[in-house]
Amino acid sequence: MSDNENIKDLSRRKFLRNSAVTGVAGAGLAGGFGAGTMMSSRPAEAAQNNEHHVEPGELDEYYGFWSGGHSGEVRILGVPSMRELLRIPVFNVDSATGWGITNESKRVLGENAPLNGDTHHPKVSYTDASYDGRYCFINDKLNTRVARIRLDIMRADKIITIPNVQSIHGLTLQRVPSTERVFAAGEMIVPLNNNGDYLDDPSQYWTMMSCLDAETMEIKWQAIVDGNLDNCDTDYTGRFVAASCYNSSRGMTLPEMMGPERDWTVFFDVPAIEAAVAAGDYTTIGDSQVPVVDAREQAHEGRNTFALYVPTPRSPHGVNTMPPEGKYCVVSGKLSPTCTVIEWSRVGEWFDGGLDDPRDTVVAEPEVGLGPLHTTYDNRGNAYTSLFLDSQVVKWNVEDAIRSYNGEEVNYIRDRIDVHYNIGHIKASLACSRDVDGKYLTALCKFSKDRFLPVGPMHAENDQLIDITGEQMKLVHDGPTYAEPHDALMIRADQLNPSQIYTRDDPYFAETVAMAEADGVTLETDNKVIRDGNKVRVYMTSVAPNFGTTEFRVKRGDEVTIVVTNMDTIEDVSHGFALVNHGINFEIHPQQTSSVTFVADKPGVHWYYCSWFCHALHMEMSGRMLVEA
Numbered sequence: 001m002s003d004n005e006n007i008k009d010l011s012r013r014k015f016l017r018n019s020a021v022t023g024v025a026g027a028g029l030a031g032g033f034g035a036g037t038m039m040s041s042r043p044a045e046a047a048q049n050n051e052h053h054v055e056p057g058e059l060d061e062y063y064g065f066w067s068g069g070h071s072g073e074v075r076i077l078g079v080p081s082m083r084e085l086l087r088i089p090v091f092n093v094d095s096a097t098g099w100g101i102t103n104e105s106k107r108v109l110g111e112n113a114p115l116n117g118d119t120h121h122p123k124v125s126y127t128d129a130s131y132d133g134r135y136c137f138i139n140d141k142l143n144t145r146v147a148r149i150r151l152d153i154m155r156a157d158k159i160i161t162i163p164n165v166q167s168i169h170g171l172t173l174q175r176v177p178s179t180e181r182v183f184a185a186g187e188m189i190v191p192l193n194n195n196g197d198y199l200d201d202p203s204q205y206w207t208m209m210s211c212l213d214a215e216t217m218e219i220k221w222q223a224i225v226d227g228n229l230d231n232c233d234t235d236y237t238g239r240f241v242a243a244s245c246y247n248s249s250r251g252m253t254l255p256e257m258m259g260p261e262r263d264w265t266v267f268f269d270v271p272a273i274e275a276a277v278a279a280g281d282y283t284t285i286g287d288s289q290v291p292v293v294d295a296r297e298q299a300h301e302g303r304n305t306f307a308l309y310v311p312t313p314r315s316p317h318g319v320n321t322m323p324p325e326g327k328y329c330v331v332s333g334k335l336s337p338t339c340t341v342i343e344w345s346r347v348g349e350w351f352d353g354g355l356d357d358p359r360d361t362v363v364a365e366p367e368v369g370l371g372p373l374h375t376t377y378d379n380r381g382n383a384y385t386s387l388f389l390d391s392q393v394v395k396w397n398v399e400d401a402i403r404s405y406n407g408e409e410v411n412y413i414r415d416r417i418d419v420h421y422n423i424g425h426i427k428a429s430l431a432c433s434r435d436v437d438g439k440y441l442t443a444l445c446k447f448s449k450d451r452f453l454p455v456g457p458m459h460a461e462n463d464q465l466i467d468i469t470g471e472q473m474k475l476v477h478d479g480p481t482y483a484e485p486h487d488a489l490m491i492r493a494d495q496l497n498p499s500q501i502y503t504r505d506d507p508y509f510a511e512t513v514a515m516a517e518a519d520g521v522t523l524e525t526d527n528k529v530i531r532d533g534n535k536v537r538v539y540m541t542s543v544a545p546n547f548g549t550t551e552f553r554v555k556r557g558d559e560v561t562i563v564v565t566n567m568d569t570i571e572d573v574s575h576g577f578a579l580v581n582h583g584i585n586f587e588i589h590p591q592q593t594s595s596v597t598f599v600a601d602k603p604g605v606h607w608y609y610c611s612w613f614c615h616a617l618h619m620e621m622s623g624r625m626l627v628e629a
Contacts, residue, residue, distance in 0.1 A: 043418050052467065052476045054081035062429055062490040064442070065122040065136055066463075068092075069484030072117035074138055074149060079429070079490050080440060082465060082477045090147045090156045091117020091140045098576075098586020099155075103561070103595045104509055108156055118142035120486040121171040121231075124151070125179035125214065129236055129326070129434040133496040135214070137182055139171040146171065146184050148217055150508075152499045157508065158217035163288040165208050165222075166190050170232035170243055170319075173214070175326070175433075181220070181270070182212040183241045185229035189250060192224070193286045202252050208292070209243060209268055221277050223295040223306055225266055226250070228257075231374075233319045235344045236326025236434070242267045242342075244316035244331055245309075258335060262311040265319065265331045265340065267347050268295065273306050308350050310358045312340045313365075318374035322383065323436040328363070328398060330383055332372040338365050339372055339385055341401060366401040366412055368394045376428040378438030378468055382414060386426040386443065393417050393426060393443055393466065395473060417473040419464055421447040425487040428468060432489055440476070441466040442488045452480045461485065500571040501590040509593040512563060523565040523593055529553075536600075537561045540623075542575045542588060543568055545615035547608075550623035554600045560625075563595040564588050568614075576611030579625065585611050603629035 054060055060078030068075055072092030076085045093100035093115045100106070100115045109115070117140035125135040136149040144166055148158040162168055165186030174181040189205040191198035198204040207229055208222040225243075227250060232243035248263040249256055273293050276282060282291040294300075295307035313336040321344070322328045331340045341364035349355045371389030378384070383401075385394050393416070400412035422445060429440045445462040452460050460480030467474040502508075504524070516523050519530045521539050527548035530537040536558050540549035542565070554560055564577045566588040577594070578585040581602070588594045610621035 052080045052465075054078070054083075059493065061493060062440070063493060063496050064488055064490045065124065066481075066488045067119040067122050067138065067486045068482075069120075069486055070118055071482065072119055072140070074119060074122055074136065075485070076154070077488075079442075080465060080476055082463065082479060086154060088149055088154050088156070090119060090138055090149065090159075091115070091143065091145065095585055096587070098584075098594065098596070101584060101596060102586045103597055104512065107511060108159055110159065110161075113145075113159070113161075114143050116142065117145065120169060122487060122489060123171055123173045123182075123432075124489065124491055126173060126175045126433065127178045129175040129323075131430075131433055131435070131491045131495045132178070133491070135179070137171060137173065137214075139168045139184060141167050141169050141187070144168050144186075146182065146212060146217075148214075151496055153502065153506070153508065154498060155508065160212065160217050160219070162186065162210050162219065163290060164192065164194075164285050164292070165210065166194075168210075170230055172232045172234050172241060174238055174241075175234055176236055176238040179214045182214050182217075183232055183234065184210045184212065185232045185243045186210065187228050187230060189228055189247070195286065202250065205250060206296070209241070209266075209295075210290075211270070211273075219290045221273055221282070221291045221293060223268060223273055223293050224299075225307065226296050226309070227263060227266075229266070230317055231319045233321045233329060235321060235329075235347075237344075239270055240267050240344065240347060241270060242319050242321075242329055242331075242347075244312070244319050246315040246317070258315055260314070262313050263316055264309040265312045265316060265329075265342060266295075267308040267310065267351075269306055269308075269351050272351070276306070303353070308347060308358055308361070310340075310342060310361055313338060316340070318372075318386075320375045320377075321432075322377050322398060323431060324379065324434040326434075330375040330385075330398075332375055332385060334371055334373055334388065337367045337370055337372070339368055339375060339383075340365050341398060341405075364398070364401040364405040366396060366404065368396060368413070369416075373424055374426045376426050376431045376441065377436055378428055378431070379436045380438055382438075384426060384428060384441055384468065384473075386419075386423040388422050388424065388446075391419055391421045391423060391445075393419055393423065393441070393473065395468075415472050417466065417475070419443045419445055420451055420462055420478070421445055421449055425485075427488050427490065429490040430492065433491075435492070439467070439469055440490065441468045441473070442490070444481075444485050444488060446484075448480060451478070458483070463488075501569065502592040504591055506592075509595075512593050512595050515561075516563065523563070524567060535559045535561070537563065539563045540565075542566045542577075542610070542621075544573050544575070545610070545617035545621040547577075547610070547621065547623050551626065552623075553626040553628065555628045556600060556603045558600045559597065560600050561595055561597040563593065565593045566590055573614050574612045575614055575621075577608060578611040579608045580606055582606065587612065600625070600627045603627045 062079040064077035066075040074088040089099035166188040169187040170185030186207040227245040228247040230244040245264040247257040315335040318332040346361040369387040395415040443464040448462040465477035
């Protein structure tokens with residue numbers, strides 16, 4: 001049996017093993033592999049531990065930003081140690097920090113916001129296509145939101161719900177000259193004015209690409225498109241954003257959605273859209289005042305002014321621009337064994353009238369394996385694509401794939417490595433920036449099966465870290481993770497400069513400071529109770545091991561606001577404020593002010609205490625709320 005036949009047999013066997021997806025996707029996968037894929041699969045070979053071990057007390061080389069999936073959070077990992085350093089609550093309630101409980105977090109979330117989410121794609125802001133460490137943006141697919149996280153204090157400071165669409169899936173950022181725009185791809189198609197008038201008329205169902213101002217987090221514009229938008233990425237000039245687009249037939253059922261042999265990669269000309277908006281050539285939908293332009297093919301006679309639709313096989317998913325120059329983007333067709341390589345300059349030629357056929361932007365379509373989902377890169381011209389059905393990472397050379405596409409006899413596949421199991425997202429270190437360094441690759445595997453101790457019906461997922469510095473990939477880390485991280489990225493540690501303590505003028509608690517000033521209170525020194533009818537505001541400082549106010553009295557039914565200011569200056573001396581039997585617990589880190597508002601509806605004595613271990617007399621750091629009947 002030839003090597004090529006071995007590959008076919010192995011892939012088919014793994015394909016059939018994945019019975020959960022066979023019935024769905026099997027009929028849609030093109031059979032066979034070309035010469036470019038003639039390389040045997042091999043088990044994951046482990047690197048020598050001492051090559052990547054981070055000793056106790058040593059610091060990691062990279063910050064890793066992991067989406068938290070159904071937890072609604074973002075996780076910070078050290079890489080290569082894979083130590084979890086922090087969980088940043090975003091679209092969830094966090095009982096350790098008080099996120100979703102404090103007044104400060106509720107102002108970010110919105111008073112009526114759902115306190116759950118589904119985070120997918122963390123993206124760190126850029127200056128000239130290098131990470132600048134200012135912000136991390138994250139989407140909530142579940143509730144159609146986008147959040148911005150300040151990376152100095154690692155807390156979300158802006159959250160916006162996107163109108164006119166449902167389920168923000170793809171999220172990407174402008175790279176050049178800096179992150180001035182955030183692009184959010186709406187996935188599910190719905191009636192444009194989703195007010196109940198077109199429930200049974202799918203011909204009225206559409207979705208849109210949304211553009212946000214990165215500083216104000218306000219929506220600049222939306223563009224109506226054909227099909228369901230999926231993942232997205234930008235070029236290295238600041239002109240274009242691209243999105244994979246599946247369900248080009250705009251079907252309502254699975255067979256309808258996976259019917260076409262080709263769907264699209266959609267490229268948006270951002271300056272053209274913004275010129276139309278500036279000229280007033282737009283509409284609005286329903287109660288929303290967001291400018292909306294029509295980028296559908298049928299809305300334009302001849303050449304589409306706003307969007308280019310490049311036919312792409314089949315049910316395309318990942319869209320990833322190749323660093324460091326950003327010459328190509330690779331689109332992975334999850335129901336095809338191929339990736340599609342599109343040259344960004346040719347996209348520009350098409351918009352400028354130099355090309356007639358959208359497929360002329362395609363420069364390669366390598367066959368890489370079954371179930372390609374996402375592609376990432378090293379700094380040596382190689383791409384790495386995750387193969388969901390084959391449970392592999394395949395390494396291939398982009399320029400060789402282009403040569404093969406042009407008819408040369410060349411093997412573009414460099415290596416394959418088994419991962420465990422059914423990999424989704426994949427990301428190499430710094431691979432979304434011009435500083436790509438080709439050191440590590442993360443493999444986020446959806447199934448762990450028998451790799452870890454069983455813990456009941458819910459199985460852990462599996463994060464793997466792979467060394468990609470050599471010709472062959474080598475496994476560095478293999479460990480369980482809580483469901484369900486979707487994506488990750490790694491930035492150099494020196495590209496981030498988080499604060500060690502808060503500053504007293506931090507805008508994060510500016511509204512609380514303004515309230516105190518209106519009450520004539522100096523937060524740094526005063527411990528006072530302000531009574532305003534049935535509204536009571538209790539101000540207290542905290543310095544280990546004491547709260548400045550150790551007793552206050554209110555009446556049943558009073559609306560009580562408690563404001564705590566931590567005046568400690570040592571970076572590790574954090575305090576918490578926990579009010580027993582009231583579900584109230586929140587962080588107060590050095591020089592931070594936090595507050596909470598609630599109704600005192602339980603008469604009696606209620607103790608509060610410091611919930612973050614801060615001092616030898618930590619247990620004694622407490623006080624009483626006395627509620628009169």
